Amino acid sequence: MTEIDSLKKQIYRQQMELDILNKAAEIIKKDQGIDPRKLANKEKTSLIDALRMKYPLNELLRMTGLPKSSYFYQKEAQIRPDKYVALRTEVKKVFDDNQSRYGYRRVHAIIKRRGNTISEKVIRRIMEEEQLVVPCKKKRRYSSYKGEISPAVENLISRDFHADAPNIKWLTDLTEFHIPAGKVYLSPVIDCFDGMAVSWTIGTSPDAELVNTMLDDAICNLADGEHPIVHSDRGCHYRWPGWILRMEKAQLTRSMSKKGCSPDNSACEGFFGRLKNEMFYCRSWKGVSIDQFIDELDSYLRWYNEKRIKMSLRSMSPVAYRRSIGLAA
Secondary structure, eight states: OOHHHHHHHHHHHHHHHHHHHHHHHHHSOOOTTOOGGGSOHHHHHHHHHHHTTTSOHHHHHHHHTOOHHHHHHHHHHHHSOOTTHHHHHHHHHHHHHTTTOOOHHHHHHHHHHTTOOOOHHHHHHHHHHTTOOOOOOOOOOOOOOOSOSSOOOOOSSTTOOOOSSTTSEEEEOOEEEEETTEEEEEEEEEETTTOOEEEEEEESSOSHHHHHHHHHHHHHTOOTTOOOEEEEOSOGGGTSHHHHHHHHHTTOEEEEOOTTOGGGGHHHHHHHHHHIIIIITTSOOTTOOHHHHHHHHHHHHHHHHHTOOBGGGTSBOHHHHHHHTTSOO
């Protein structure tokens, strides 16, 4: 073989590799740097079919690492009726009904509850094929620390967020939402028993009134003899006289994280993370007023308590779980 022939062969191979990568990006939405050999057989088959008019089948099979028998198996599978047609529709409806907030485990739990016996793997595959992906984005959290206003108290929770009954351990914190119309702040109380939001306030200023009103509402939900530990970070709101006075009057016990140690209140941080991933991030809030945003946030929190299923609660919402064990009407 002459040097020119060798060079032509090399150029031909490189062009084929480039075409495969471009088709992977175009057809199956893969990154340009993907290794074609690591694709699923179904994806490889789609690539090969898209390039068969330009390159011989055997060369495409060799470049993608797909056995000939697997290629023809996938071709036959493409013309077979899809036995999951009805299930695909149901999965899409569950996903859409919950505003794209449920991953495959929760979608599977809802479908299973309806009497359809199917494996989690099938649900996961269908969601991957239909590109039903829960949006996820991380952003910097709001900090309310303003210095040592009053003496900090001991960390009584000590990262043990388990509770055997409601109203034994409560967690609280503040989080910020920044939309084009302005900033909005949420102050909730979360029960360690089941993650229920016991009470919450929403406002445009992270002031004492926001947290104190939230605490007053939470205290109203307590029965006689219930005096939970209330755990927070070292934010100024939880060290001002108004907060301390309310805690003492209701005989609640204060607990605080170490300075700048978010894992000490990780269960509350996790609540904020789920809320923002499911309701706030990856959405455009342009043209939404402050009042409209507050209404939507309030609606989400009610949905969270009443309808959003938790796998740790036997695939029930906090309200439904409490009813199932006789703790709520």
